[in-house]
Amino acid sequence: xxxxxxxxxxxxxxxxxxGILIFPIIxxxxxxxxxxxxxxxxxxxxxxxxxxxxxxDDPRFWESFFRLSxxxxxxxxxxxxxxxxxxHMVWKDIKFKRFFRVLFLVPMMTxxxxxxxxxxxxxxxSLGPVNDILSNFGLSPKWLTDPxxxxxxxxxxxxxxxxxxxxxxxxxxxxxLPKEPFLAAAIDGAxxxxxxxxxxxxxxxxxxxxxxxIRLIEASKIMDTVYVLTSGGPGTxxxxxxxxxxxxxxxxxxxxxxASMSFTYLIIMIISLTIIAKVLTKLLLKE
Amino acid sequence: xKIIKTCLxxxxxxxxxxxxxxxADKWSDQxxxxxxTGDIPGDCSYEEMSKKNYKGKTLKINTHAxxxxxxxxxxxxxxxEKLTGAKVEVTHTPAGDLYSKAMVPFQAGQAPYDIVFxxxxxxxxxxxYLAPVPKKYMNSTEMKDVTKSHxxxxxxxxxxxxxxxxxxxxxxxxxxDVIDNPEMQKKYKAETGKDLKVPTTWKEYAEMAKFFNGWxxxxxxxxxxxxxxxxxxxxxxxxxxxxxxVAYAKNPRTPGGFFFDLETMKPNIxxxxxxxxxxxxxxxxxxxPPGGTNFGLGDEIGxxxxxxxxFSFSWDDAFIAAMQDDSPIKNKVGAAPLPGANxxxxxxxxxxxxxxxxxxxxxxxxxxxxxKKSKVKDMAFDYLCFFSNGANHQADLAIGRFGVNPFKNSxxxxxxxxxxxxxxPEIANSYTQTLLDMEKSKNRVFxxxxxxxxxxxxxxxxxxxxxxxxxxxxxxxxxxVAKEWEAIVSRVGKKAVRDAYAVGVKMEDNQL
Numbered sequence: 173x174x175x176x177x178x179x180x181x182x183x184x185x186x187x188x189x190x191g192i193l194i195f196p197i198i199x200x201x202x203x204x205x206x207x208x209x210x211x212x213x214x215x216x217x218x219x220x221x222x223x224x225x226x227x228x229d230d231p232r233f234w235e236s237f238f239r240l241s242x243x244x245x246x247x248x249x250x251x252x253x254x255x256x257x258x259x260h261m262v263w264k265d266i267k268f269k270r271f272f273r274v275l276f277l278v279p280m281m282t283x284x285x286x287x288x289x290x291x292x293x294x295x296x297x298s299l300g301p302v303n304d305i306l307s308n309f310g311l312s313p314k315w316l317t318d319p320x321x322x323x324x325x326x327x328x329x330x331x332x333x334x335x336x337x338x339x340x341x342x343x344x345x346x347x348x349l350p351k352e353p354f355l356a357a358a359i360d361g362a363x364x365x366x367x368x369x370x371x372x373x374x375x376x377x378x379x380x381x382x383x384x385x386i387r388l389i390e391a392s393k394i395m396d397t398v399y400v401l402t403s404g405g406p407g408t409x410x411x412x413x414x415x416x417x418x419x420x421x422x423x424x425x426x427x428x429x430x431a432s433m434s435f436t437y438l439i440i441m442i443i444s445l446t447i448i449a450k451v452l453t454k455l456l457l458k459e
Numbered sequence: 460x461k462i463i464k465t466c467l468x469x470x471x472x473x474x475x476x477x478x479x480x481x482x483a484d485k486w487s488d489q490x491x492x493x494x495x496t497g498d499i500p501g502d503c504s505y506e507e508m509s510k511k512n513y514k515g516k517t518l519k520i521n522t523h524a525x526x527x528x529x530x531x532x533x534x535x536x537x538x539x540e541k542l543t544g545a546k547v548e549v550t551h552t553p554a555g556d557l558y559s560k561a562m563v564p565f566q567a568g569q570a571p572y573d574i575v576f577x578x579x580x581x582x583x584x585x586x587x588y589l590a591p592v593p594k595k596y597m598n599s600t601e602m603k604d605v606t607k608s609h610x611x612x613x614x615x616x617x618x619x620x621x622x623x624x625x626x627x628x629x630x631x632x633x634x635x636d637v638i639d640n641p642e643m644q645k646k647y648k649a650e651t652g653k654d655l656k657v658p659t660t661w662k663e664y665a666e667m668a669k670f671f672n673g674w675x676x677x678x679x680x681x682x683x684x685x686x687x688x689x690x691x692x693x694x695x696x697x698x699x700x701x702x703x704x705v706a707y708a709k710n711p712r713t714p715g716g717f718f719f720d721l722e723t724m725k726p727n728i729x730x731x732x733x734x735x736x737x738x739x740x741x742x743x744x745x746x747x748p749p750g751g752t753n754f755g756l757g758d759e760i761g762x763x764x765x766x767x768x769x770f771s772f773s774w775d776d777a778f779i780a781a782m783q784d785d786s787p788i789k790n791k792v793g794a795a796p797l798p799g800a801n802x803x804x805x806x807x808x809x810x811x812x813x814x815x816x817x818x819x820x821x822x823x824x825x826x827x828x829x830x831k832k833s834k835v836k837d838m839a840f841d842y843l844c845f846f847s848n849g850a851n852h853q854a855d856l857a858i859g860r861f862g863v864n865p866f867k868n869s870x871x872x873x874x875x876x877x878x879x880x881x882x883x884p885e886i887a888n889s890y891t892q893t894l895l896d897m898e899k900s901k902n903r904v905f906x907x908x909x910x911x912x913x914x915x916x917x918x919x920x921x922x923x924x925x926x927x928x929x930x931x932x933x934x935x936x937x938x939x940v941a942k943e944w945e946a947i948v949s950r951v952g953k954k955a956v957r958d959a960y961a962v963g964v965k966m967e968d969n970q971l
Contacts, residue, residue, distance in 0.1 A: 210584045211910035211951055213566035229946075232921075297750025298684075298767070317752040319928050405692035406752060407928030408921065422559040424914045425584075 197438075204432035210425040222432035232408065233416060233433055237440070240412040243323065244391035247330040252384055254331065255338030260372070263346040273343070280336035288400040291329045292316070295401075319409035322402050326410050329397050334390070338383055345379030346372075377456035385449050392441055413437050490538055492854050495879040499849030502599040505542060508845050513545035513838050520842075521560055521572040524551045527776070527862035528576060528625070528825050531855050535846045542845075545838060555693065558913060561585065570832035573839045579612050580823040580906040580916075582621055583959050589828035592619040596840050601848055604867040606898055608821055611966050612905065620828055622843040626866025627824025628897050629702040631664075632763060632771045632778045633657060635793035635886065637676060638667075659817070661706060661739050661798045664770060668746040671769040679766070679787075685746030686770040687762035687777070691755040692924035697916045700923045701904065702772055702820045703740050706800035708732030709818035711902040713807050714968040718907050718915075719944075720806065721964050724953050726944040728919070729937035731811070732804030737926055737933035744927055752927055764788075764859065772797060774822070778890070779859035782882055790883040794890040796897065819897035823906035825862060853879065871895045905966050909959040911951045918943040 207218045226233060262272045279287070294302050295315035303312050315325045353375065357367045395414040398404055404411035404419075417437065421430030486498040486505040498505040518539075522532035529551045536547035550572070552560050561575040565588035577585065596602060597619065605613075605623045613621040637643050638657055647655035647670060658664040668685025676683050689699040708717065708727065715721045718728065727733065744752050748767055756773065763771035764780030766788045771777050781792045799817030804810075827846075829839040845851070855863035856870065857880045865871065871894060873887035882890075897903070907915055922940035925931045931939065948956050965971045 207950075209911060209950075210562060210913065211955065297753075298748040298762075299750075303749065312749060314750070317750055319930070402753065403691055403693045405924050405928065407692070407925040407930040409928060409930070419917060423555060424911070424917050425559060425562055426914065 200431045200435055203428055204435050206428040206431075208427040208431075209429075218428070222429045223436070225429065226432055226436060232411075233413070235408065236411045236416040237413045237437070239323075239410070240392060240394065240414070243326060243330070243394060243410075243412060244388060247327050247334070247394075248384060248387045248391050250327070250331045251335045251338040251387060252380070255335045255383075256342050256376075256380075258335070258339045259343040259346055260368075263343060276339050277336045279333050280340070282333075284333055284396045285400055287333060288329060288397050291325075291332075292401050295325055316402055317406055319406050322406060322410050326394070326397055326401060329401060330391065330394065333397070334387065337390075338387055341383040341386070342376065342379065345376050345383075349375050374456075381449065381452045381456060384452060385445060388445060388448065389441075392445075486850070489541070492534060492538070493850040495857070496850050496853050499853070501601050501849050502596075503601055503841065503844035503848040505538075505848075505850065508539065508542040508841065511543045511841060513543040513835075513841075515544075516835055516838055517546045517548060518574065518835055518838050518842060519548045519550070519572045520574040520576070521550045521552055521557070522574075522576040522827075523557060523825075523862075524553050526860040531846070531851075531858075531861045531863055532576065535851060536842070538851075539842050539845055543838075543841075545842075547842070554695075558584075561588075565830070568832070570830040570834075572830060573833035573835055574827060574829055574842065576825065576827045578823045579621060579627075579826040580908050580912050581826065582613075582615055583908050583910050583912060585828060586615050586618075586620045588831055589620045590831045590833070590836055592622055593840060596622070596844055599844060601844060601867075604849075604869050606866060606868055608898055608903070608966075609866040611971060612821065612823075613826060615908075616962060621826035622828065622840070622847070623866055624827055624843065624847045625825035625862065626864050626870075627774055627822050628894065629698070629773050629797060629820045629822050630893050630897065631658070631795045631797055632781070633793050633795065634677075634766075634769050634788070634791060636788070636791040637671065637769060638793070643676070657793065657795045658770075658798050660800050660815075661703060661736075662801070664798045665739060665742055665746070668743070668770055672746040676769075677766065681767075683766070684748040684751070684768045686743060687751065687754060687759045687768040688740075688743060688747060688771065689754060689756050689759050689773055690740075690744070690747070690752045690924075690927055691758070692920055693755060695756050696923065697919040698820075698822050698906075699773060700737065700740060700919060702797055702822070704733050704736035705818035705820050705904045706798060706816055707735045707802070708804050708806075709902060709904050709967075710803045710805055710812065710816065711818075712812075713805055714964075716960065716964050717904050717967060719948075719956075719960055721957065721961060724948055724957050724960075726941045726948075727806055728944060729934070729941040730804055730806055732806075733937055734933050735800075735804075737923060737937060740923070741926055741929075741933060760859070766791075774824070774862075775864040776859050776862055779856075779864075781859075782876075782880065782886070783857075783859050784881065789881075790886060793886060794893045796893055816902075818902045818904055819900045820904050821897065821906070823908075824864065865894055871898075901969050903967060905963050907960075908963050909951075909956045911947060911956075914947045914951075915944060918947070 202215060204222055205217055205219060206215045208214060258276050262269050294300050297303055297312065297314060297317065306312060314321055316322050353371050357371050393414050394412050395418060398410050398412055398415045402410045404415050417430050417433045420426045420433065487494045490505065520532060520536065523529045533549050536549050539545060540547050557577045558581055561572065561577060564571050609623050609626050613619050613623045638655060644655040651666065651670060655667065658667055671683065672685035673682055675681060689695050708730065716727065719726055748762055754762065759771060759773055760777045760780050762768055763777040764786060778792060778794055780786060781788050783789065796817060796819060799815055801815055802811045802813050803816035805812050827843060829836055833839055852867065853875060855861045856865065871891045873884065873891045876882040876887040876890065877884050918940050922936040926933050926936035
């Protein structure tokens, strides 16, 4: 085949890649070097002014980033533990296995914004059913108005919504495991706990790493839950990076500055997720 | 001959006398929304609109989500379609996204919507993309009825860019059945040594709200609370904060700027007047219903309108909701001016003046404009004129969830509310008088309308919400806001902000 023909066949894919991936990133970088806002529309060039502002004069961005790190790591750990437990449960031959498999996937299939509105109603401190029930025991937690508890409420909603995704990946992993190691462990008389620690968990490690990384990427974009549940409040106690970027970009219309935050955030996420993946690989796949 | 003449005169006279009624019946049969009044003659009445032919033309509107403003937009669009043959496409958008949904295509030179709904404080950012209201509509019977202050709010330097469809101000709403109840007055006097009356200062408001917080004072088996306020950190809470600030910080003896010192453009937002207001507001977190610090406007309307609190202050909607036929507290609520204060900050002498001060806050409200690049501008203005014609406007006023509030001189006639909405005359009088007094006041505060207004108000929302959450003290929070405001002024340009702000200051200083 002529060498040039190869490029001819590659061109459509390359064109799509440039159009939907490369161009937006280049545009964001260009936008971040402009002062585009509501009163000064257009791609003027202001150099790295936005980046200087971000690194020297915007502690709120970094606070929201550390808050996001806490929320995403906590939710993903909880999702992994619960998701693994549920997947392990329906992996075994239990009654109504199929029913449970479908049931556990329901939260993921609902629309996040709608579900968050429902959760907000549940947690409404004067009209919601949760406090109505808890008040019988003399409790009335401030689910959405106490800075610490509001973070916990966001975690509950995120875990409820996205554990099924983790469950799905891990169940697929469990179903694909070879049977021989389990037969060998059974012949050796390994207890269920030892079987889990020495056979199931190590075999699941590569899938676990993949699932955790995928979920961390998704969780690091927490936005709709925060938007609907707390609007980042009380104060700024549940404000995450993506919500903060949304406020600066689409509420205050500081497009240039929001682009610089987005690009910085992208770089940080690429670096930190790469490190996390390396560390997890080293920890879980050491043998 | 004389008999024939007499009969003819009688027939013509009766036609003249009863023609408005027949006129009304004709349209209210087809459009039950206006059944209370029928069509009201005017340049944009049902009768006039029915003479237009927009068949084959499409009008695209971006409005707020249903129900507030979104529902009347859709309803009047449907009516407009039936009358003119036009096709009207209505898109509903959450409040927080109205600005950007119009601004993104505006800045890209496109006009996906012919009509864009937003808030009156968008005017400075939007005006270059909006078509000025044509003379024909400026001279219409409907427009001639709009109050001077709302003509001002919709205009910029004498040119009207936003078509008036709503009038907004913040005022106090209270439970009249409690405040006027002799038994409650006796109980309050016995326990506090003070008189129970409509509060005229924020300190009195707080004392009463605390007293009536957390017990069943209306005997319905549920706990009631002191006050429902918009405290949720979003794009509305800043307005509630300004409502609490005007009493302490709008001094009629120091003209030249409420938000900034117009001369230096130094923010006033962290002066002791504003700090005192924020201190009061932090205190208010103790007498709102559980979860009250996360109340948005909808929650506030539901809470006060549902009889959960003694007081509330913000837009008309909670009051109208409370006065609707399906409300448990219909004819049990009262309207009064925003509370004042027994001291007011003088930013020139840097000292407190120990005298009573009250200032109405003509807060921003719903506004709507026609895109300059729209290809159906005539139809768009006809729709807006029809939206706010006499019959539609009166019918809309009666429905709390519509979010349409008085902005016409004729709206201040209490008989409208007594006759067509079944309000108690005393309440209707207090409501219209409260609104009228705000129109006449010489110490009013108008919304901030400067370039990049969202940056300024967002900074206020963030700062005040940190204080409400206990993350910062009121002084620290407002110092942070002032620092942010200074940075915004520097980014936007001092001259640009000052020039725009000067227009609002003129209105506040009664020079326009």
